Amino acid sequence: MSAPHFGYWGKARPLGAAGDDYHLLPYHCLDVAAVGVTLLKRSPALRKLFAEALVLDADEPLYSWFAFCLAIHDLGKFAESFQGQRADLVKRLRGRDPDLGKPYVVRHDSLGWLIWEHHLKDCAADQCWFGPNSEDMLDGIGWWMRASTGHHGLPPDSRGHWRHHSCPEDTAAIEGFLDELRALFPLDAIKHAHAALGTDAFEGRSRDLAWWFAGVTVLSDWIGSNTEFFPYRAEATPLQEYWEEAQERAETALKSVGVLPARCSKRNFAELFAEIATPSPLQIWAIDTPLTSAPQIHLLEDVTGAGKTEAAVMLAHRLMTSGCADGFFIALPTMATANAMYGRIAEVYRKLFEGHPSLVLAHGQRALVEAFADSVLPAGQEEDDTAQRDDTATARCNAWLADHAKRALLAPAGVGTIDQVLLATLYSKHQSLRLLGLFRKVLIVDEVHACDAYMQRVLETVLTFHALAGGSVILLSATLPDQMKHALFNAFARGRSADPLPRTSSPGFPLVTSWHEGQTNAALEPIVAREAVCRDVAVRYVTDEHEVLCAIRQALAQGKCVCWMRNTVSDVLAAHAHFENELDADHLIVFHARFALQDRLATEERILTHFGKSSTPALRAGRLVIASQVAEQSLDADWDMVISDLAPIDRLIQRAGRLQRHPRDTDGARLVDPQATDQRGQPCLWVLGPAWSETPAANWYKQAFPKAAAVYPHHGHLWLTARALQQGRVAMPEDARVLIEGVFGEGAELPSGLQANANQADGAYFSDLSVAQQNTIKIADGYIRGGIDWWSEAKTPTRLGEASMTVLLARWDGDRLRPWAEHENPRHAWAYSSVKVAERLIARRVPESDGAKEQLVKDAEALLPDKGKWSVVLALQETAEGWTGTALSMEQENKPSRPLRWRYDHVRGLEQMQDAECFEQEQE
Structure with a gap:
């Protein structure tokens, strides 16, 4: 085969390894193109996203356009500087030594973009690659080229000139390769798109689509680089012949790696949740509410323990079976809540899909159920070639998947921390792959009220992008301020190009708020609270820690179980010191975030054993848990007595949800009748706080809790919470809305002593919003590096505060x-x-x-x-x-x-x- 482009290697084995020494570059390019085209063929919704945006009514032209763009992703590997990393292969393929004057200092992804920008773009215009209007189309085509060449997980670097890294024969090889590609993959799709849209609209659509096409490129490159599916080929054969073979291999690969949409099975609520004899009113709403086919957002507000998770899963299941979605991802505020949620979802997810789809747990650590994680995009054989200074696609894939956390976004069903979702719209390496992973999933965000100002603004960006791609969202919260609700719904509406939604509110609680494309405002539907979760909670506000210690000792002596939730790890350890010589290790448990993951998981399991739904009086009696905030969310634990340090009202409502959570008799035995009422007497939440004052000093909270003062920096919110607690009781659910708006609402007035602190906290709030605005990607900017610093995923701030x-x-x-x-x-x-x-x-x-x-x-x-x-x-x-x-x-x-x-x-x-x-x- 005499064509010059067959004189270039694309992948190489370390010297001395068995098998073909190298894989020809044109073949690797076609491997990746075959994966992308097959992914498009097997993903109807993804195909529809691109076809509708480009105004295409036939599939084949779109497949050809994808193949062409993906096949040029590694143009930079034609450069002499890249090829020279393996002098032995240059000698073998082209009969000469590489030019040592062209060192490999610019990575091949950026070299590919420079080749397009400084040479091929002019060729395309002069030779009318894209028809007579080729020159007018170049700005739009450029977005596709950036996404394709930026397959290292971030846009290519545009600094430098490609001729500093190449030789004249490289130009001939590139042009020859492009000539064959244009013959193999006709460019009719892009010609028709420009003709239908016009120059400006064509560029705008291309710019927006590039965010998702970049993810397709990364994923295709990873799978197409896996030698288990695409073995090395050093023998030159015609590209048309190899293309047929590559497509067959791509079919096998995509069936094996677990990233294709799964077929949803139709189940009713009783089949999904057989243990729930009588659905709650919120769950009945999820079963019966009419659904539209348009992208939609729902906010489910109900008290803790009301079955919001099951309602959300049922609603997501209905969206999937109606063709509105292909999977789901549940995002939670912390690793502990993700672990707990995984256990609940693992029991039901297999019923949601036909076959054996993958469910993956993702958070900042490692997947905790490796059998599931290993079934999604298995890592390929590492190509550890010390002669190459460029990391291979396999190495990048293996590194990204090494902790398995990120696989959840690629699987049909996933559970993880919200951080994994937020990274999809931050200037973070591989954000495009995360964005692609969320495509056509129902995004379920639990405990959404736990987002601070920075996280909320980043989440708003996620909702806008998700809505733009036709995704749907379900938000869950026990309580959510109206201002935050309005911002989140407007962000989603922006993604559907809707006008700003009018501010709507309702005193009702529980409440479902819904919006879909075509509505002029959000619909509010009050829900009747389930009787079993309606209760009066007495509040005992105390200021003397000695009183708390005495009450705990008395409760333990009476055979009760107790949880003291503190606001810092230091305070947890200080409380532990009071009891470590009084209680044995079996009866005293410390739970906070500063444990090794294995020990922390063991503690979670121990807590659920002793205080979970199925715990017995013998397992519960006389045991004390001293915990930080990690115990307040999603752990389905139940204590006879709960003490909390003063925290904002939304946190206290969550903590109170762990007080007498499951109906039990006077001895602590669980009552199996779902309609039974708890027999342990009126629940009483103890709150340890500063001495109450109508006119507090500036250091009112810090003097009592010096370490926690920075954890909850708005001391005005704490004072408003303490004021609400002075009434001595909280009735749920009827008091929920008043309590939340009374603390976080825009009209809440503060005493003058705390005004300076409030001003400082408000300033930090707006500063955090500004930082979030700087750190989030902008749809209108397009997939371009510009002067922005794209971080490593490990250092990208999904949360502000102390690093x-x-x-x-x-x-x-x-x-x-x-x-x-x-x-x-x-x-x-x-x-x-x-x-x-x-x-x-x-x-x-x-x-x-x-x-x-x-x-x-x-x-x-x-x-x-x-x-x-x-x-x-x-x-x-x-x-x-x-x-x-x-x-x-x-x-x-x-x-x-x-x-x-x-x-x-x-x-x-x-x-x-x-x-x-x-x-x-x-x-x-």
Whole structure:
């Protein structure tokens, strides 16, 4: 085969490896094109998105356009600088040595864009590639080229000139390859689209579609680079012949990797949730409410324990069976809530689909059910070629999937933290792949009220993009301020090009708020509360911690179980110190975010065993849990007595939801009759707070809770909450709306002593909104790097506040370094050994003084997905004080980095062995 483009390698094995040494570049390009085209063929909704936007009424022209764009994704690999990484292959394929004067300093994705921008664009105009109006089309075509060449997960870098990295023969090879591609893949689709839309509309549609096409390119490149499906081919054969073969391989690959839409099975509520004998009023609404085929958003507000999750799943199931969606993703505020939700969804998801779809748990850690995670986009054989300074597609895929967290967005059914969703619209590497993963899924956001100002604004961007692509959304909350509701609904409406929605509100609670395209305003539908969750909760507001300690001891002596929810880890540990010599380890549980993942999961399981729905009086009696905020959401636990430090009213409502949650008799045995009422007497929520004052001083809250003052910085909200609690009772659900609007509503008045703090908090609120606006992608800007810093996913801020560091706990076993957690898979062991700590406290590790030990730590870092770039290995040594280690704090203004000593055990978690110089701000 004499064509010059067959003289270039696209993928290469390390020297000495078995099999063909290389895969010809044109073949790899066709492998990726075949995957993308097959994905489009097997995804009707994705095909419809592109076809309708481009005004195409036939499929084949669209397939050809996809194939052409995807096949040029690796144009940059034709450059001499890239090829020269394997001098032996240049010599073999072209009979010469590479030009050493062209070093590989610009990555091949950006080189591909530069080739288009500085050479091919002019060729396209001069030779009328896209018809007589080719020159007018170039701005629109450019968006497709950016998305295609930007297959490393971010837009290509436009700096530099491609001729600095190439030789004259590269030009001939590229042009020859493009000539064959244009013959193989006619460009009729794009000609027709421009003719139908006109130049401006064509560019606008292309710009918007590029966000999703970029995700298609990344996914296609990963699958098309998997040698299990696409083995190396060094022998030159005609492209037409290879294209037929590549399409067959792509069919096999896509059937195997678990990213295609799953067929939804039709089930009624009783089949999905056989354990629920009588659906709640909210669940009945989800069963019976008429649905439109248009993209839609629903907000389900009901009290804790009212069955919002089941209602949302039922509603999502109906949307899927009616053809409005192909799957779902449930986003939750924290890892703990994601773990708990996974357990609930795992029981029902198989009934939702035909066959064996994948359900994946995703959060910032590792998938916790590896059998499910491994079924989605399995990693390929690593091409560890030290001669290449460019990471391969397989390496990028393996690194991205290494913690399995991100797979959930590609599977038909997923559960994870909201962070995984927010990254889809932040300037973050691989955001386009996340955006593609959300496509045509029902996005269910649980505990949506837990979003702060920054997260809410980022979520608004997600809703706009999701609506633009035709997605639907279900928001769940026990309570949501009207202002936040209005902003979220308007964001979704913007994605459907609707006019701003008028502000609507209702005193009703529970309440369903719904909107779909074509409505002029949101529809409000009050729901009757289920009788079993209607209750009066007494509130005992106390200011003396000694009174709390006495009450806990008395309750434990009476055989009751108790939970004290505190606002910081430091306060949790201080409370633990009061009881550690009074209660044995079986009766005293500490639960907070600063445990290694394996220990934290074990604690969650222990809490659900002792205090979950099926717990018995013997399992419950005399046990105390001291927890941080991680216990307030989604853990289906039930305590006889709950004490909480003063927190904003929405958090207190959540915490009160864990008080006498399941109906029980006077001994604590569960009452199986769903209509039964609890027999333990009136529930009473104890709240420990500052002394109540109508005219509080500026330090009213900070004086009582110095460490928690930064956790809830708007002390006006805390004072308004405390004022509402002075009435001594809360009736749910009738008081819910009044309580929320009384604290967070726009008309709430504050005493003068707290006004300065409120002004500062409001300033921080608007500052956070501004930062979110800067950090989120803009539809109108298009998929372009520009002057924006696109972060690594590990460093992209999905939440503001104090930056945190992933700390990987390890222990010295003689001369061996082991992860804290035991697991047969080393990568899993490291993931289960992870814990989040404020970066201010742990920023870098201290090098080992022993050279051999230092090398062992480096070897361990090399096994990590991030190669130790965004995490810190904290090596612990067993001492008389326990397992201890040292790490360096972050350098701060006027404060140099300093070593801090840490101790870890499975009872108290990770704690500093000396006081920090500044307050300890907690982060879940």
